[in-house]
Amino acid sequence: IVCLDDVRKEYALGGTVTALDGIGLSLPAGSYTAVMGPSGSGKSTLLNLIGALDTPTAGRVSVDGTDIADLSENDRAKLRGTKIGFVFQTFNLMPRLSARENVELPLVFAEWDTDRRTERAESLLDRVGLGDRMDHMPQELSGGQRQRVAIARALATDPAIVLADEPTGNVDTETGDEIMSLLADTHDRGNTILLVTHERRIAEHADRIVHVRDGRREDTETIGGD
Amino acid sequence: IVCLDDVRKEYALGGTVTALDGIGLSLPAGSYTAVMGPSGSGKSTLLNLIGALDTPTAGRVSVDGTDIADLSENDRAKLRGTKIGFVFQTFNLMPRLSARENVELPLVFAEWDTDRRTERAESLLDRVGLGDRMDHMPQELSGGQRQRVAIARALATDPAIVLADEPTGNVDTETGDEIMSLLADTHDRGNTILLVTHERRIAEHADRIVHVRDGRREDTETIGGD
Numbered sequence: 001i002v003c004l005d006d007v008r009k010e011y012a013l014g015g016t017v018t019a020l021d022g023i024g025l026s027l028p029a030g031s032y033t034a035v036m037g038p039s040g041s042g043k044s045t046l047l048n049l050i051g052a053l054d055t056p057t058a059g060r061v062s063v064d065g066t067d068i069a070d071l072s073e074n075d076r077a078k079l080r081g082t083k084i085g086f087v088f089q090t091f092n093l094m095p096r097l098s099a100r101e102n103v104e105l106p107l108v109f110a111e112w113d114t115d116r117r118t119e120r121a122e123s124l125l126d127r128v129g130l131g132d133r134m135d136h137m138p139q140e141l142s143g144g145q146r147q148r149v150a151i152a153r154a155l156a157t158d159p160a161i162v163l164a165d166e167p168t169g170n171v172d173t174e175t176g177d178e179i180m181s182l183l184a185d186t187h188d189r190g191n192t193i194l195l196v197t198h199e200r201r202i203a204e205h206a207d208r209i210v211h212v213r214d215g216r217r218e219d220t221e222t223i224g225g226d
Numbered sequence: 227i228v229c230l231d232d233v234r235k236e237y238a239l240g241g242t243v244t245a246l247d248g249i250g251l252s253l254p255a256g257s258y259t260a261v262m263g264p265s266g267s268g269k270s271t272l273l274n275l276i277g278a279l280d281t282p283t284a285g286r287v288s289v290d291g292t293d294i295a296d297l298s299e300n301d302r303a304k305l306r307g308t309k310i311g312f313v314f315q316t317f318n319l320m321p322r323l324s325a326r327e328n329v330e331l332p333l334v335f336a337e338w339d340t341d342r343r344t345e346r347a348e349s350l351l352d353r354v355g356l357g358d359r360m361d362h363m364p365q366e367l368s369g370g371q372r373q374r375v376a377i378a379r380a381l382a383t384d385p386a387i388v389l390a391d392e393p394t395g396n397v398d399t400e401t402g403d404e405i406m407s408l409l410a411d412t413h414d415r416g417n418t419i420l421l422v423t424h425e426r427r428i429a430e431h432a433d434r435i436v437h438v439r440d441g442r443r444e445d446t447e448t449i450g451g452d
């Protein structure tokens with residue numbers, strides 16, 4: 001469902017900054033993959049390309065059979081709206097919308113009717129422990145609470161592909177476990193998950209851990225057991 | 227050097243949201259204290275009060291012998307500029323300044339001369355592994371790189387009190403260790419450190435771990451040995 005072929009991403013800044021240095025990756029439908037690597041090694045860049053938020057400098061990124069470089073800006077937005085759920089490393093919540101309204105946003109674009117939308121948003125916020133914070137604005141929430149709103153929003157439409165960029169970085173162990181259990185349920189329903197994390201114990205929830213360094217892949221671990 | 231006496235912080239939102247529910251805390255000069263607790267338990271609120279960014283609803287916050295409620299907005303800014311270094315959970319970098327310029331900012335306010343300022347900023351950025359990222363703007367940096375700029379900025383004036391809100395949440399283990407080594411050196415020179423973290427192994431670098439839950443203190447652990 002996701003295929004990267006010798007993908008490069010470079011920025012022209014001073015000299016050239018190479019964020020991805022020839023990355024290949026295949027994510028079959030329903031797979032659960034974690035990505036680990038040093039700060040600055042290209043993980044968020046990788047997710048941004050898969051999420052069609054950016055295009056590669058070279059190489060090919062295919063999502064659901066389509067080369068994202070062939071898509072217009074409109075079609076990329078459509079792909080993101082229907083098939084991809086993105087949890088951003090810096091949350092990126094709409095500052096003038098409440099937690100509930102932030103989670104409803106993808107459902108508005110997907111044209112869900114009002115009652116179903118509210119019910120879905122509230123159920124997800126409840127699931128991540130924010131049942132008593134639904135009317136709070138982002139600046140009235142703690143760091144980890146904002147992170148959880150971002151997670152609920154990413155899962156709102158139950159998207160085929162979930163891209164989670166360090167979803168537990170701002171929460172305690174217990175809250176992190178609840179987030180991982182929510183992702184596990186999503187995976188059990190057949191969704192594809194790509195999870196970037198700095199924490200080994202979080203990565204081990206996946207079936208496979210891909211290690212990156214300096215924009216390239218290093219070794220890959222298969223996580224045994226169920 | 228820092229003393230909290232039965233501090234409460236409440237927000238009027240819908241009903242009343244209690245962020246801190248009667249917290250007492252004493253940080254002697256040169257102490258190294260970690261704070262752990264669930265997401266939403268009041269840790270960032272605690273740091274904001276100690277950092278004189280906010281005032282309590284009830285109770286007293288004293289920093290360096292002064293009750294911060296007695297200070298004018300100007301004097302609080304002066305206290306922050308001279309005595310407190312703050313690493314924010316969400317970094318709060320100036321978006322139109324480069325990494326180097328962000329780190330120089332406290333030194334500009336402290337009226338350091340230009341050459342010393344640049345030398346100090348570059349040396350700190352080098353120390354956190356950003357020697358080749360000094361000209362990058364925040365949006366041209368990874369999440370963990372922004373976090374490291376925030377740390378360098380907080381330490382720029384070598385402030386008497388360092389308040390670090392989850393300083394390793396966005397970086398890998400190795401980079402996290404480098405950050406902790408920088409904080410250890412700061413502590414060795416006699417600075418006072420208060421570190422909020424969700425990671426046990428990070429908290430254990432401190433001499434004491436204060437646990438909080440629902441805006442109150444729970445148990446406190448003394449970390450033995452060196």
Ligand SMILES: Nc1ncnc2c1ncn2[C@@H]1O[C@H](COP(=O)(O)OP(=O)(O)OP(=O)(O)O)[C@@H](O)[C@H]1O
Pocket residue numbers: 133136139140141142143144145170171172237239243244245263264265266267268269270271272315
């Ligand atoms: N401006 C505000 N208005 C209303 N409630 C607020 C406001 N700011 C914070 N809160 C609430 O106060 C509580 C404490 O927030 P705080 O940011 O101190 O938590 P925290 O311990 O730092 O959490 P985290 O580990 O997620 O960063 C949270 O439940 C939050 O929803």
Ligand SMILES: Nc1ncnc2c1ncn2[C@@H]1O[C@H](COP(=O)(O)OP(=O)(O)OP(=O)(O)O)[C@@H](O)[C@H]1O
Pocket residue numbers: 011013017018019037038039040041042043044045046089359362365366367368369370371396397398
């Ligand atoms: N717009 C840009 N211009 C120049 N360089 C950039 C830009 N965006 C990112 N970079 C660089 O690309 C590299 C990869 O960034 P990326 O955000 O993918 O790292 P990461 O693995 O997610 O790191 P972290 O774990 O710190 O979040 C970094 O070294 C960063 O400085």
Ligand SMILES: [Mg+2]
Pocket residue numbers: 043044045089165368369370
């Ligand atoms: Mg990143």
Ligand SMILES: [Mg+2]
Pocket residue numbers: 142143144269270271315391
């Ligand atoms: Mg916090």
